[in-house]
Amino acid sequence: MEDRRAKLAAAQRLIAPLVTQSERVRHPLGCAAIDDCLHGGLVQGALHEVAAAEHAATPAAIGFLLALVTIAAGSQPLVWVLPRHSDFGLPYGPGLKAFGVDPGAIFFLRCANTQEQLWALEEVLRAGAVGAVIGTRPTGLDLTASRRLQLAAEAGATPLFLLRAPQDHEASAAVTRWRVQSHRAANDSLGFLAAPRFAVALERVRAGKPGAWVVEWDHATLCLRLPAGVQHRVPEQGSGLFAA
Amino acid sequence: MRQTSGGWYLDAPCPVAKQFGLYAGQLLSDARARVPKLITTPVNRAQEQTRLRKLNLWCTRFSPYVAPWPEIEDGAAGLTFDMTGCAHLFGGEPAMLHSMAAALAQLGLSVRLAMADSIGAAHALCRHGVKAQIIVDSTTQTQALRALPVVALRIGTQTVATLRHLGLTRIADVMDLPRAPLAARFGEELLLRLDQALGRVGESFSPILPHAPARVSAILADPIRDQDHVLKLAAALAQDLMPLLERAGLGARALSLNLFRVDGQVLRIALRLASASRDPAHIIKLFALKLDALTEAFDPGFGFEAARLDVTLGQPLEPLQAGLAQTTADATRLTRLIDRLTSRLGSDNVLRAYCRDTHSPERAMVLKPAGAPGIWGDCGLRPLLLLPRAEPAEVLALLPEGPPLQFKWRGLHYRTECAEGPERIAPQWWRNGESPTRDYYLVEDQSGHKFWMYRDGLYGASRPPRWFVHGVFA
Numbered sequence: 001m002e003d004r005r006a007k008l009a010a011a012q013r014l015i016a017p018l019v020t021q022s023e024r025v026r027h028p029l030g031c032a033a034i035d036d037c038l039h040g041g042l043v044q045g046a047l048h049e050v051a052a053a054e055h056a057a058t059p060a061a062i063g064f065l066l067a068l069v070t071i072a073a074g075s076q077p078l079v080w081v082l083p084r085h086s087d088f089g090l091p092y093g094p095g096l097k098a099f100g101v102d103p104g105a106i107f108f109l110r111c112a113n114t115q116e117q118l119w120a121l122e123e124v125l126r127a128g129a130v131g132a133v134i135g136t137r138p139t140g141l142d143l144t145a146s147r148r149l150q151l152a153a154e155a156g157a158t159p160l161f162l163l164r165a166p167q168d169h170e171a172s173a174a175v176t177r178w179r180v181q182s183h184r185a186a187n188d189s190l191g192f193l194a195a196p197r198f199a200v201a202l203e204r205v206r207a208g209k210p211g212a213w214v215v216e217w218d219h220a221t222l223c224l225r226l227p228a229g230v231q232h233r234v235p236e237q238g239s240g241l242f243a244a
Numbered sequence: 245m246r247q248t249s250g251g252w253y254l255d256a257p258c259p260v261a262k263q264f265g266l267y268a269g270q271l272l273s274d275a276r277a278r279v280p281k282l283i284t285t286p287v288n289r290a291q292e293q294t295r296l297r298k299l300n301l302w303c304t305r306f307s308p309y310v311a312p313w314p315e316i317e318d319g320a321a322g323l324t325f326d327m328t329g330c331a332h333l334f335g336g337e338p339a340m341l342h343s344m345a346a347a348l349a350q351l352g353l354s355v356r357l358a359m360a361d362s363i364g365a366a367h368a369l370c371r372h373g374v375k376a377q378i379i380v381d382s383t384t385q386t387q388a389l390r391a392l393p394v395v396a397l398r399i400g401t402q403t404v405a406t407l408r409h410l411g412l413t414r415i416a417d418v419m420d421l422p423r424a425p426l427a428a429r430f431g432e433e434l435l436l437r438l439d440q441a442l443g444r445v446g447e448s449f450s451p452i453l454p455h456a457p458a459r460v461s462a463i464l465a466d467p468i469r470d471q472d473h474v475l476k477l478a479a480a481l482a483q484d485l486m487p488l489l490e491r492a493g494l495g496a497r498a499l500s501l502n503l504f505r506v507d508g509q510v511l512r513i514a515l516r517l518a519s520a521s522r523d524p525a526h527i528i529k530l531f532a533l534k535l536d537a538l539t540e541a542f543d544p545g546f547g548f549e550a551a552r553l554d555v556t557l558g559q560p561l562e563p564l565q566a567g568l569a570q571t572t573a574d575a576t577r578l579t580r581l582i583d584r585l586t587s588r589l590g591s592d593n594v595l596r597a598y599c600r601d602t603h604s605p606e607r608a609m610v611l612k613p614a615g616a617p618g619i620w621g622d623c624g625l626r627p628l629l630l631l632p633r634a635e636p637a638e639v640l641a642l643l644p645e646g647p648p649l650q651f652k653w654r655g656l657h658y659r660t661e662c663a664e665g666p667e668r669i670a671p672q673w674w675r676n677g678e679s680p681t682r683d684y685y686l687v688e689d690q691s692g693h694k695f696w697m698y699r700d701g702l703y704g705a706s707r708p709p710r711w712f713v714h715g716v717f718a
Binding site: 056057059060062063064066077086088090092093094095096098099103104105106107108109110111116119120123124127128129130181182183184185187192193196198217 | 574577578580581582584585588589592593594595596597598599605608609611614617618619620621622623624625626627628629630631632656661662664686688690691692693694715716717718
């Protein structure tokens with residue numbers, strides 16, 4: 001056992017210089033269970049993908065994505081590359097404000113085609129001038145293109161959060177991939193909706209381990225927490241486990 | 245030829261037609277009687293004006309201050325140039341006139357050029373002088389004007405006719421007369437025009453290009469066609485521009501690159517910056533993005549032979565000190581990024597959200613080209629995503645004056661588990677076609693999907709209320 005530990009330590013020393021500077025900056029989510037799986041938190045200069053478990057859960061996926069963005073970027077300016085078509089409408093300023101995101105800090109970009117969209121994402125990432133970039137993963141984005149985005153995120157030390165379509169099975173170079181299902185919100189003592197909750201699964205994480213939790217977003221303190229007394233189950237794609 | 249109430253008249257006969265004795269203003273029937281094989285086309289003033297304007301733009305390669313004459317006289321159109329400080333670029337005044345004549349002749353135009361101290365004298369010599377190219381200075385100007393007919397003074401036809409009737413046909417005849425009787429007989433105009441021609445009274449004109457705080461130009465020995473060469477040229481111009489801006493204490497907020505084609509067309513590439521800049525590398529990057537976006541619209545024709553870079557809008561910019569604060573560096577990086585995005589995507593596609601003081605939810609936010617950040621106060625309970633248009637929902641069961649218990653939206657059934665509301669939003673009565681009073685509810689179904697729904701209208705009103713989904717919550 002001692003021998004194996006020493007070997008592991010030696011191996012870690014060996015790869016230490018290969019870990020880029022941007023990978024060393026991590027943003028803890030504030031929930032010990034999740035941060036353990038993430039090796040300390042979300043990597044700053046990296047591509048993160050968030051997918052809805054089913055089409056109807058897309059708003060929930062966007063909500064969870066924004067929670068991650070807020071944790072990673074704080075009050076820095078953001079860039080949101082708008083999709084050309086969205087089934088659930090466009091981001092709404094007053095709603096963003098209510099969620100805890102300052103709409104005035106966001107630059108919205110509209111692109112004519114996928115090519116322009118990828119150019120814009122890369123340009124913004126490499127500039128390293130904003131806190132985070134939000135986008136929609138173009139359908140059929142291949143591994144090479146997604147690797148390009150990952151490299152751009154590393155180069156600019158800027159996190160990129162892409163919303164992934166529920167049925168998208170294409171391979172990607174994302175450092176983390178989350179799957180989100182809608183969940184009943186927390187009610188306060190008067191029965192009013194107090195804080196949105198999301199059933200999330202960490203499906204993929206580089207050098208970490210997957211997991212599944214129900215998390216609650218506190219829009220006042222801008223942090224995620226794990227509510228007590230909620231059953232944590234893995235939301236499977238399209239299974240509707242949480243629908244019953 | 246042109247049509248008037250009296251019939252068709254000749255407008256601008258060509259030199260050959262003039263040899264046959266035809267003149268401008270002649271009745272077409274008379275002209276036809278003289279020359280039966282006369283070829284005529286109707287005048288198209290609008291087309292002439294646009295062509296003149298294009299020519300005017302192209303001529304800004306000689307001097308930035310050019311304007312067309314107010315009207316086309318006897319079929320001859322003209323341009324007024326302010327040549328102050330321009331001639332040395334072409335190797336002196338005679339050389340400049342030669343190169344202008346040569347360049348314009350290449351466009352297939354027959355030109356007459358006159359350079360004088362006053363606009364009036366230059367105009368008179370150009371229209372009525374003997375030589376096709378003439379330069380007069382303050383000493384020879386008066387002498388040159390004396391021999392010209394009075395019509396060269398830009399005075400009304402009525403005055404010309406009266407003067408001719410009195411036997412005053414040349415400018416010399418009018419010049420030597422006492423002024424007081426002339427003013428009494430012909431009014432102010434004649435004396436004013438005479439004084440303007442002689443340079444006794446100042447005269448100004450409005451060039452079509454607005455004043456630019458700084459501009460630099462280059463004339464090329466050989467025309468260039470390649471996009472890379474254009475960029476190199478623009479880079480050289482931008483380098484030249486910076487000392488001018490620095491001396492003026494300005495940064496560029498808007499620029500335009502004018503590329504003059506051999507065939508008389510001008511390609512104009514305009515650029516706006518998010519904040520004043522004096523960095524040639526940044527400006528060139530933006531032009532490169534603009535040129536890339538042009539693709540097919542980038543048409544060099546037979547090549548560009550001259551270029552000019554104008555700062556169309558300048559803004560005071562303090563000289564930057566070494567050792568910038570980190571925040572300033574971050575801000576610069578951001579504004580430069582926004583500039584690059586705006587250049588490539590267009591300013592309508594780089595947007596920011598601005599709050600509007602209204603209760604109407606669909607009007608509360610507006611996306612506008614990125615400028616200063618919008619200020620957002622607390623807006624209350626609002627959905628994260630707003631549908632572009634509220635969509636009708638079929639309500640299957642409800643409490644009277646309450647939220648729906650069961651509803652169908654986009655073909656799916658939802659059962660309400662929890663609801664919050666209502667928030668009543670009254671219509672803006674001053675807007676036409678505004679829907680009736682709305683009661684908004686946050687409705688959550690048993691799987692946690694949250695909708696922002698409203699009831700359109702009140703119970704007991706003339707038509708039954710309808711339900712709509714207007715947005716979704718996370």
